Amino acid sequence: MSYVIRIPRIAAICCFPAFVFTSPANFSNFASLQPEVLYMTRALELAQKGKGHTSPNPMVGAVLVNEGRIIGEGWHHIYGQAHAEVDCLNNVAAADKHLIAGSTMYVTLEPCAHTGKTPPCADRLVVEKIGKVVIANKDPFELVSGRGIDILKNTGIDVVTGVCEAEGQWVNRRFFTFHQQKRPYIVLKWAQTTDGFIAPEDRSRSQITNGQSNRLVHKWRTEEAAIMVGATTAINDDPQLTARLWAGKQPLRIAISRNANIPSTHHLFDNSAETWIINEDKDDIINTVRYIQLSFGDQLLNEVMALLHQQKLTSLIVEGGAALLNSFINAGLWDEARVFTGNKEIGSGLTAPQLTNSTNTLTTHLNDDRLEVFVNKISPYPYTTGMEL
Numbered sequence: 001m002s003y004v005i006r007i008p009r010i011a012a013i014c015c016f017p018a019f020v021f022t023s024p025a026n027f028s029n030f031a032s033l034q035p036e037v038l039y040m041t042r043a044l045e046l047a048q049k050g051k052g053h054t055s056p057n058p059m060v061g062a063v064l065v066n067e068g069r070i071i072g073e074g075w076h077h078i079y080g081q082a083h084a085e086v087d088c089l090n091n092v093a094a095a096d097k098h099l100i101a102g103s104t105m106y107v108t109l110e111p112c113a114h115t116g117k118t119p120p121c122a123d124r125l126v127v128e129k130i131g132k133v134v135i136a137n138k139d140p141f142e143l144v145s146g147r148g149i150d151i152l153k154n155t156g157i158d159v160v161t162g163v164c165e166a167e168g169q170w171v172n173r174r175f176f177t178f179h180q181q182k183r184p185y186i187v188l189k190w191a192q193t194t195d196g197f198i199a200p201e202d203r204s205r206s207q208i209t210n211g212q213s214n215r216l217v218h219k220w221r222t223e224e225a226a227i228m229v230g231a232t233t234a235i236n237d238d239p240q241l242t243a244r245l246w247a248g249k250q251p252l253r254i255a256i257s258r259n260a261n262i263p264s265t266h267h268l269f270d271n272s273a274e275t276w277i278i279n280e281d282k283d284d285i286i287n288t289v290r291y292i293q294l295s296f297g298d299q300l301l302n303e304v305m306a307l308l309h310q311q312k313l314t315s316l317i318v319e320g321g322a323a324l325l326n327s328f329i330n331a332g333l334w335d336e337a338r339v340f341t342g343n344k345e346i347g348s349g350l351t352a353p354q355l356t357n358s359t360n361t362l363t364t365h366l367n368d369d370r371l372e373v374f375v376n377k378i379s380p381y382p383y384t385t386g387m388e389l
């Protein structure tokens with residue numbers, strides 16, 4: 001049996017303290033939810049606890065239910081460690097272990113059927129004699145797709161798929177993009193003044209947003225596999241491109257610089273994170289900096305995306321400047337855009353990029369800054385109201 005239930009509007013709370021998205025309805029609606037949606041919503045919430053730690057694996061959550069009572073919850077915490085199903089089973093209290101057989105597991109992604117860093121989860125569910133498995137999304141990964149479900153069905157386990165399917169795809173949009181489009185999920189990000197400029201006329205570095213927005217951007221950096229800037233930004237701004245205001249993984253830093261002429265005294269060469277300089281002159285590795293020679297033709301961005309895919313990097317945040325952002329927009333090569341508007345006017349300067357073919361999915365405020373999030377209209381994984389970023 002397969003069916004899709006749209007998640008109702010719930011309050012979705014991002015773990016960023018003062019960054020709370022609330023939608024019109026609230027948790028009191030939970031009482032009216034169908035049980036499948038209720039438990040899957042909880043499993044999706046658990047999945048997102050792994051954000052920034054599971055790549056290139058997906059974020060997955062699981063809930064084990066026995067006669068209307070949750071007896072276990074789990075999620076995939078960190079790449080290489082236990083998958084959500086196993087974490088969930090491990091978390092069942094000793095007094096409830098005898099209830100595992102026959103219980104229903106709600107899991108956000110099809111249980112795996114292959115031995116990777118851990119044994120196949122589908123086999124474990126069979127061994128534990130789980131009675132029914134409810135799944136949000138089939139796994140797009142070639143080694144799993146459909147096979148995990150087949151293992152379960154072939155041993156007589158009742159399997160339901162497609163519950164909260166759209167929400168599950170949004171949660172794992174990086175993973176789905178990586179496997180289905182063979183490139184990283186691309187987030188564009190910039191800050192603009194009230195009158196629509198991203199930098200003053202002289203291209204000097206200027207602070208447009210407040211401290212709260214800056215901290216959020218650092219959090220975002222821990223959630224993406226790579227971060228990219230154009231040559232002018234790398235040279236003029238001397239950015240560090242690391243997450244310093246939020247604990248987490250440092251993304252791979254990438255600068256696009258035809259002549260590789262970024263001064264060696266700049267932060268990009270401080271060995272604080274892996275760094276690629278995409279250029280036309282040389283292939284070389286010096287400490288943490290890798291020079292990658294590519295032809296600067298109209299396929300440059302596609303070639304960089306192919307390289308990132310080859311390296312199993314599932315997402316990229318592009319942080320400017322305007323020329324680089326516009327080249328992604330003009331190529332239609334973006335999935336999501338996060339645009340801050342500060343409260344300053346500067347009268348003239350470098351015009352902010354203009355998105356085309358975009359849907360505004362949410363608008364919120366961080367004190368006096370406005371944050372708007374857009375999704376590319378052709379995205380196969382549209383935003384669902386109430387979901388976390």
Ligand SMILES: NC(=O)c1ccc[n+]([C@@H]2O[C@H](COP(=O)([O-])OP(=O)(O)OC[C@H]3O[C@@H](n4cnc5c(N)ncnc54)[C@H](OP(=O)(O)O)[C@@H]3O)[C@@H](O)[C@H]2O)c1
Nearest residue numbers: 190191199203230231232233257258320321322323324327
């Ligand atoms: N407000 C914000 O959010 C924000 C964010 C970042 C930067 N900025 C500001 O933006 C200004 C710089 O922006 P910008 O538009 O002048 O420059 P930019 O986008 O930082 O860099 C442009 C340069 O990068 C290389 N490049 C970028 N995309 C390319 C592509 N698709 N193909 C080939 N080469 C590419 C080219 O240099 P080469 O020919 O040398 O390779 C190009 O001249 C700075 O003043 C900075 O402070 C603002």
